[in-house]
Amino acid sequence: MELSGPSRSPTEKTAIKSQLSFNQDLPEIPEGTSSKWHFSIPRRYVVAIMAFLGFCNVYSLRVNLSVAIVAMTSNYSYTENGTEQFKQDYPWSSEVQGLVLSSFFFGYIVTQIPGGWYATQIGGKKLFGIGVGVTALVSLLTPALASTNLYLLVLGRVVEGLFEGVTYPSIHAVWSHWAPPLERSRLATIAFSGSYFGTVISLPLSGMLAEYVGWPYIFYLFGILALIWCALWWYMVAETPQADRRITDAELEYIRSSIGPSANHIKVNVEPPWKRFLTSLPVWAIMIAHFSENWGFYTLLTELPTFMKDVLKFDLKDAGLLAALPYLVMGVTVQSGGFLADWLRSQGNLTTTQVRKLCNCGAFVCQTLFLLAVAHSTTPSAVVASLTAAVGFGGFAWAGFSVNHLDIAPQFASILMGLSNTVATLPGIFSPLLTGHLVQDKTPEEWQAVFYIAGGVYLAGALFYGLFASGERQKWADIPDSYALCRDDQSYASTEDMPYGTGSCE
The missing domain is CATH 1.20.1250.20 (MFS general substrate transporter like domains)
Structure with a gap:
């Protein structure tokens, strides 16, 4: 088959083949590309x-x-009968x-x-x-x-x-x-x-x-x-x-x-293996990592303005750009982390599992260090700098756990993301409650406890993910050869949604 498109190195083709769970050869794609x-x-x-x-x-x-x-x-304020009045739309x-x-x-x-x-x-x-x-x-x-x-x-x-x-x-x-x-x-x-x-x-x-x-x-x-x-x-x-x-x-x-x-x-007429989801350590590694990242993220971005006002007497809402800076840095590093992860995988020196663990665990350790820096900072500029670094490293973690669902079970990735995002929503509920319980007198020591707990959650997430995460398709997610495209036995499959393009089995 003659095709035009981007060339693939032997290393990349080997890596792609390693992702396939059925008997299929990866076609050669010549150097030349079509004008389109x-x-x-x-x-x-x-x-x-x-x-x-x-x-x-x-x-x-x-x-x-x-x-x-x-x-x-x-x-x-508004004027009524020459008199200035004050009101609220919703009191x-x-x-x-x-x-x-x-x-x-x-x-x-x-x-x-x-x-x-x-x-x-x-x-x-x-x-x-x-x-x-x-x-x-x-x-x-x-x-x-x-x-x-x-x-x-x-x-x-x-x-x-x-x-x-x-x-x-x-x-x-x-x-x-x-x-x-x-x-x-x-x-x-x-x-x-x-x-x-x-x-x-x-x-x-x-x-x-x-x-x-x-x-x-x-x-x-x-x-x-x-x-x-x-x-x-x-x-x-x-x-x-x-x-x-x-x-x-x-x-x-x-x-x-x-x-x-x-x-x-x-x-494919395959029911989701719910029991396998809940007993799979790689799935739990993703869920715990997602929970850990959101715990630290919600703690930093929802509680930090109160911390700076209580301890440093600084209103972050008056800082303008500084208030938006962590989100901006996070957006940049999330993309950067994704490109870095794919580059590391394409070099052939690291497996997918190793790349996911490097991105996720490395980010969590760095975030812990900068969280401790936030807890012990004494100036608003140092707090914002440490916060920005802590949030920024979180972007690299997204190149680990947030893509990992597609590695271990691509056909069930949406369900696994639903599972992990359900667990990851819990910090938004419990983190503020715990902070409210710990911070009674608004002292620096009380706030340090909040950041120590967040750092501990990061380290626990890094440890569990480092031990049990995987970048390989799990056995319970394998697709049998009988479901593969263009086999003689088509009883389990439908190709009714293939009307366009000329890529075919012939």
Whole structure:
């Protein structure tokens, strides 16, 4: 078969072959490339860019209320009969505000695992688009819900959480079809980094909208932008490479040959092995690492402003760029970590397991050290510098645990992401409660205990992941040869979603 496309070194081809769990030879891809391939972005990177923008919208829709609620509950002046008066749109107590802000997570934690399973039934592309689209519609309705009834607003936030909860699991269902083994890290982390860039953009923009045109326009703007993205996602992204009318023959054949049956879009009638999920040490390694990273991340970014105000008498909200700097650094390092992981794997000197452990455990150890630096810093600049470094190293951990689901069980990656993200949501609930219990008198020693615990969680996560993580497909995730593409026995498989492209078995 004559194909045009990017060349692959013997090391890379060997690495790709090691990912295949069925009898298939990796085709030779000549040096030359077609003009269409050379002058256009590969379709798998179009998917990554669109997923990046999708996660920008996901986090913009999630965090916009944290800015809007300040304007919704603040006093403002107006003149009535020549007299200056003051009022609030919503005179909510701090407890009510906490309920409104936390209600999102009541829905978010519920749909992680069901979302992962449902993505294997209807497709990750569809579910990801539906998740963002419904959240956008509810965002547009938020001002009306708030003006009607407080409990309708809370219900709306729960619904937003329910539909955003499917986004992380469903994107792994997309990558199980689109991401070649040696590009999994970079493609997945390009997408995930959008959440941090979305936060950096949405926080200051929400503040400007609230000040100059009114807080309702925060929800209108981000809701409309998300709906525009949904239309583009539906138009530009196909569920599978075979269904993409714009993909080149070379890219289609490369994806199909490197991934195997998952990329060939066989609809395999295999029930998720739930018992195997829960008894697999590599799965537990991913879940514990995800939990550890989020515990430290939530501790740093939710409790740090209070720590700096209590101990250093410094209001981080007045720092402007400094408040957004950790998110910006995290977005950059998440992408950098993905590219580094794929480069290390492509060199052939380290196995996938070794690369995942290096990225994850190395990041956790560095984060622990900088957390200790935060605990013992005495100036605001030192705290922000240590915080930025600690958060930044977390980006490299995402090139470990967050992609690992695709290594050990690509066809069940969306379900495994749902499992790990369910566990990883718990720190957002329990970390603030523990901090509130420990910090009674607001002394430096009490805050040091908070950071010591977070450092301990990081080290425990690094130890467990280092001992039990794996980058190899697990035996319970093997696809039998009878399910492979283009065998004589097709009774277990369907190729009905392969209408486009000329990459075939002949």
